[in-house]
Amino acid sequence: MATLTKASRRDFLKIAGTTAGGLFIGFNWMSCDSPKMEVLSNEEVLANAQKFNAYLSIAPSGDVVIYSPNPELGQNIKTSFPMVVAEELDADWSRVRVIQANLDTDQYERQLTGGSGAMPHSWERLRKAGATAKYLLVAAAAKKWEVSADELSTSEGIIYHKASGKKIGYGEVANDAALLTAPEEVTLKDKKDFKIIGTPVKNVENAAIFTGEPLFGLDFYREGMLHAMIQRAPFGMKIKSIDDAAARNVAGVKDVVTFENSVAVVGTSTWPLMKAKKLLKVEYEADGKVESSADHDEIFKDLLANGKAEVKREDGNVNSAFKNAAQVVTAEYQCPFLSHSPMEPMNFFAHVQADKVELIGPTQTPESARRAAAEVTGIAPENISVEITRLGGGFGRRLRADYVAEAVHVSKMMNAPVKLTWSREDDLTGGAYRPAVRYRFDASLDADGNMTGYKLRGVGMNAGNSTREHNFPSGAVENLLIENVNYNSSITTNAWRAPITNFLAYAEQSFLDEVALAAGKDPIAFRLELMEKAKANPVGGELRYDVDRMIGVTKTAAEKSNWGKNPNVKQGFSVYFSHRTYVAQVADIEMENGTPTLKKIHVVTDCGMVVNPTGADHQVRGGVVDGMGHAMYGNLTFEGGLPTQTNFDKYRLIRMKEVPAVDTYYVDSGFDPTGLGEPCLPPTGGAIANAIFSATQRRLRSQPFIEQKEFTDLNLGIKRA
Amino acid sequence: MAIINLKINGKAHSVDVEEDTPLLWVLRDHLGLVGTKYSCGVAQCGACTVHRNGEAMFSCITPAASLTEDEITTIEGLSENGDHPVQKAWAEVDVAQCGYCQAGQIMNASAFLAKNQTPSMEEIDEAMNRNICRCGTYHKIREAVAMAAKSK
Numbered sequence: 062m063a064t065l066t067k068a069s070r071r072d073f074l075k076i077a078g079t080t081a082g083g084l085f086i087g088f089n090w091m092s093c094d095s096p097k098m099e100v101l102s103n104e105e106v107l108a109n110a111q112k113f114n115a116y117l118s119i120a121p122s123g124d125v126v127i128y129s130p131n132p133e134l135g136q137n138i139k140t141s142f143p144m145v146v147a148e149e150l151d152a153d154w155s156r157v158r159v160i161q162a163n164l165d166t167d168q169y170e171r172q173l174t175g176g177s178g179a180m181p182h183s184w185e186r187l188r189k190a191g192a193t194a195k196y197l198l199v200a201a202a203a204k205k206w207e208v209s210a211d212e213l214s215t216s217e218g219i220i221y222h223k224a225s226g227k228k229i230g231y232g233e234v235a236n237d238a239a240l241l242t243a244p245e246e247v248t249l250k251d252k253k254d255f256k257i258i259g260t261p262v263k264n265v266e267n268a269a270i271f272t273g274e275p276l277f278g279l280d281f282y283r284e285g286m287l288h289a290m291i292q293r294a295p296f297g298m299k300i301k302s303i304d305d306a307a308a309r310n311v312a313g314v315k316d317v318v319t320f321e322n323s324v325a326v327v328g329t330s331t332w333p334l335m336k337a338k339k340l341l342k343v344e345y346e347a348d349g350k351v352e353s354s355a356d357h358d359e360i361f362k363d364l365l366a367n368g369k370a371e372v373k374r375e376d377g378n379v380n381s382a383f384k385n386a387a388q389v390v391t392a393e394y395q396c397p398f399l400s401h402s403p404m405e406p407m408n409f410f411a412h413v414q415a416d417k418v419e420l421i422g423p424t425q426t427p428e429s430a431r432r433a434a435a436e437v438t439g440i441a442p443e444n445i446s447v448e449i450t451r452l453g454g455g456f457g458r459r460l461r462a463d464y465v466a467e468a469v470h471v472s473k474m475m476n477a478p479v480k481l482t483w484s485r486e487d488d489l490t491g492g493a494y495r496p497a498v499r500y501r502f503d504a505s506l507d508a509d510g511n512m513t514g515y516k517l518r519g520v521g522m523n524a525g526n527s528t529r530e531h532n533f534p535s536g537a538v539e540n541l542l543i544e545n546v547n548y549n550s551s552i553t554t555n556a557w558r559a560p561i562t563n564f565l566a567y568a569e570q571s572f573l574d575e576v577a578l579a580a581g582k583d584p585i586a587f588r589l590e591l592m593e594k595a596k597a598n599p600v601g602g603e604l605r606y607d608v609d610r611m612i613g614v615t616k617t618a619a620e621k622s623n624w625g626k627n628p629n630v631k632q633g634f635s636v637y638f639s640h641r642t643y644v645a646q647v648a649d650i651e652m653e654n655g656t657p658t659l660k661k662i663h664v665v666t667d668c669g670m671v672v673n674p675t676g677a678d679h680q681v682r683g684g685v686v687d688g689m690g691h692a693m694y695g696n697l698t699f700e701g702g703l704p705t706q707t708n709f710d711k712y713r714l715i716r717m718k719e720v721p722a723v724d725t726y727y728v729d730s731g732f733d734p735t736g737l738g739e740p741c742l743p744p745t746g747g748a749i750a751n752a753i754f755s756a757t758q759r760r761l762r763s764q765p766f767i768e769q770k771e772f773t774d775l776n777l778g779i780k781r782a
Numbered sequence: 783m784a785i786i787n788l789k790i791n792g793k794a795h796s797v798d799v800e801e802d803t804p805l806l807w808v809l810r811d812h813l814g815l816v817g818t819k820y821s822c823g824v825a826q827c828g829a830c831t832v833h834r835n836g837e838a839m840f841s842c843i844t845p846a847a848s849l850t851e852d853e854i855t856t857i858e859g860l861s862e863n864g865d866h867p868v869q870k871a872w873a874e875v876d877v878a879q880c881g882y883c884q885a886g887q888i889m890n891a892s893a894f895l896a897k898n899q900t901p902s903m904e905e906i907d908e909a910m911n912r913n914i915c916r917c918g919t920y921h922k923i924r925e926a927v928a929m930a931a932k933s934k
Contacts (some may be wrong), residue, residue, distance in 0.1 A: 270885075272860075274817065683917050714916060
C-alpha cells in the first residue's frame with residue numbers, strides 16, 4: 062500500500078475548485094498571446110488583494126479575481142459572467158482569475174442556475190460591479206497624480222494620463238482605491254465600445270477539464286469521509302421489511318441505516334456499496350397509486366375527453382367559431398416521461414456536526430440545498446455552509462435537493478462526514494422526471510383558410526400547467542380556449558430543460574403545420590399572417606411576447622435556409638419563444654439512395670446581445686442536439702411504479718453518428734442579453750417532424766419517433782451536409 | 783481482499799481491494815485519479831475510458847485484477863503538461879460544456895488517432911460514437927478530432 066497517493070491528497074476543492082487561474086499554469090500553448098506572468102496561487106493573490114465588491118478583488122500584482130456566484134453546469138456562466146465584469150472594469154483578461162463563490166445570500170441574489178435567467182438577472186449588476194471598481198481605481202490615480210479623473214483613460218488593466226504620458230497598473234492603485242467611497246451611480250460603457258463582450262472567450266476551466274483535475278462533486282474526497290449509497294422505494298410504495306444481513310457481510314461495508322423510505326449502505330469506498338446494495342432484500346408494499354405506463358395511456362384519453370379542466374385563457378367565442386367553420390382540424394400529441402440523466406450522477410458531501418452542517422457538491426440551487434439540510438437537522442440556515450462544485454450537467458434535475466437531504470440524513474445518523482453517490486440505475490429510477498403530457502388541438506378555418514378558432518387542452522402527469530396560455534398563437538386568433546388538466550401521479554416530476562415547452566413547442570408547431578396544410582398555405586407564410594395579425598390588432602390586448610422579434614427570427618430563418626427554393630430539399634419549420642429568447646429553426650431532408658436523410662438544421666436566435674459567441678453556439682447546438690435526441694429516442698416507461706429503462710443500454714441518448722449539421726445565426730435586435738440554456742431546445746422536434754412530413758407525408762404525433770409505426774419503416778438517414 | 787499490482791501512467795501501484803473491483807473504482811477511490819469518470823457503469827457511455835496498452839478500454843467493467851500485466855494510461859497521464867495534440871485541439875476548439883464526459887472523449891480520440899492518423903470524417907464519427915456527451919458537444923468533438931489528426 063506504500064504507493065497509495067490517497068494519504069497525500071488534500072481536501073481538493075480548496076485547491077482545484079479555485080484554480081481557474083491554473084489556466085495559465087503549464088499551459089502556455091493555450092495563452093500564447095498572453096504575456097508571461099508570475100504564477101501565484103489564488104490564495105496568495107487573495108491574501109493581499111483588495112475586495113471592491115461581491116464580484117471583484119484586485120491584488121497589488123495586478124491580478125484580478127472575479128467571483129462567479131451561479132452554479133456552472135455547462136451553460137458557460139463561469140466564463141460569461143466574469144467577461145461582463147471584466148469588460149466594464151477594462152481588465153486585462155489574461156490577468157483574470159475566476160473563483161466559484163460559495164452560497165452567500167448576503168452578497169448575491171438569485172444564486173441559481175435555472176430558467177435561463179442568470180444573465181438577464183445579473184447583466185446590470187455585473188456591469189456595475191466592474192464599472193464601480195474602475196471608477197475608484199481611476200479616482201485613486203487622479204488623486205495620486207493630482208489631475209482630474211476626466212483626463213484619464215483605461216485599457217487592459219492600465220490607467221493612462223495622455224497629457225503627461227504617465228501610466229499606472231490597476232494593482233498599483235488598488236490599495237488606495239479601496240479606501241475611497243464607492244459612488245451611488247456609475248456610468249456604464251456604450252455597447253459599441255465593448256472589447257471583451259461579443260468576442261469568443263474560451264472556457265476558463267478548459268485546462269482543468271482536459272487534464273482530469275478534480276472539479277466535480279463526485280470527485281470530492283476528504284480524509285476520513287464515509288461513502289454511502291441508497292436503495293429507494295418504487296413510486297407509490299413503502300418499505301414492508303428489510304433483510305440486510307448479506308449486504309452487511311460485504312467487505313468494506315460499515316453499516317446499513319434506514320430513514321424515511323430509504324435504506325443506506327455505508328462504507329469506506331464505492332464499489333463494495335454497489336455490490337452490497339444488490340444484496341439488500343427490501344420488500345415493498347403499496348402506499349398509494351402504483352402506476353404503469355399502460356394505465357397512463359388510458360388516463361390521458363379519459364381526461365382529454367372527460368377531465369375537469371381549468372380554463373387558462375379564453376378569447377372570443379370558440380363555440381360559434383367552430384360552428385361556423387368551413388373546415389376543422391383536430392389532432393392529439395403525446396410525450397413520455399424523460400429522465401434528466403446528466404453524465405455526472407447525483408451526489409453530495411455532507412458533514413453534520415452538533416451545531417453546523419458543511420455541504421459540498423453539485424447543485425443548481427445552493428439555497429435549496431441549505432434549506433434541505435436545515436429541515437433534516439433543525440440547525441439554523443446561517444450555520445449551514447454550501448460550497449458549489451462544477452456540475453456534470455443538470456438539465457433541471459439538480460434544482461431538487463432530495464439527494465442533498467439524503468446525504469445529510471446519513472451523515473447525521475453516522476455522525477461522520479459522508480459522500481453520497483447515486484448509481485446510474487439510481488439516477489434513472491429515483492428520478493424526478495419530465496412529466497408525460499398529452500395535448501388535443503382543434504382549429505377552425507373559414508372558407509379563405511383563415512384560422513378563426515383555436516383550442517388547446519393539455520393533460521399532464523404532475524405537470525402543473527401544461528400550457529403556456531399567453532404565448533403564440535394567443536393574441537393572433539379571435540376565438541381561443543386554452544385549458545389544463547393535471548393528474549396527480551405518484552411519480553415525481555421536476556423542471557426538465559425548457560419545462561413544458563420542451564414538448565409543447567413540438568406539438569404546437571407540428572399542429573400549426575397541419576392547419577397550414579389544411580388551409581392550403583405555406584407553413585411560414587401561414588405563421589407570418591398570424592403574427593402580423595397579432596401585431597396589428599392583438600386579441601385580448603397586450604401580448605406577452607414581442608411579435609416583431611418573432612417575425613424577425615422567422616423571416617431570417619426563411620432567408621438563411623433558402624426556404625422552399627430547392628425542390629430537392631424537403632424542409633420543416635418551427636418557431637418558438639421561451640425564456641425571453643426567440644428561436645426559429647428549419648430542418649432540411651434530402652433523398653439519398655432512396656431514403657430520406659436529415660442533413661441540416663438552420664437555427665436563428667434572437668437572444669439580444671451575444672455575450673460570448675463560442676458559448677452561444679454551444680448552447681444553440683447543444684439545445685438542438687438535446688431536442689432532437691429526446692424527440693427521436695427518449696422514452697421512460699413505468700411498470701409497477703418503477704421505470705423499465707434503468708441504464709443507457711435501454712434509455713437511449715443521442716450519439717455522434719445521429720447528429721446532423723447545425724448552422725447558427727443570430728439576429729441583433731439591440732436588446733440586452735437573455736439566456737440561452739433552454740430556448741433552442743423547444744423548436745427542434747417540430748422542425749424535424751415537419752420536415753419528415755414534407756418529405757414523406759407522414760405525421761409524427763408522439764415521441765419518441767423511433768417508437769412510432771409511422772417512423773419505423775422510414776429508415777431516416779442522418780448525415781451532416 | 784487481494785493485493786493487486788498495477789502500472790498506471792508509467793508508475794507502479796499496489797492496492798489492496800476486493801478482486802472483482804473494476805479499474806475505475808481503483809483509480810477513483812484508491813489512487814485518487816478521479817479524472818476517469820463514472821457515469822453508467824455498464825460500458826455504454828465511455829466516460830470511464832482509459833488506455834490499456836494504447837487501446838481505448840472501458841474501465842468501469844474491467845476488473846483491475848485482470849490488468850496486472852498491462853500498461854494503463856489515464857487522462858492524468860496522457861501528457862506531461864496537458865499538451866497532447868488531442869488535448870490541445872480540445873482547448874483550441876473549446877469543446878466542453880459541462881466537461882464531465884470530456885476526459886473519456888479525449889482518451890477515446892487519442893487511442894483512435896494513434897491507430898489511424900489520417901481518418902475520414904466518417905471514421906471519426908464511427909470511432910467517437912462509443913462516447914456519449916449529454917450536453918451535445920458532438921460537432922465540436924468532431925472538429926477537434928479532425929484538428930488533432932492534422933496537427934500530428
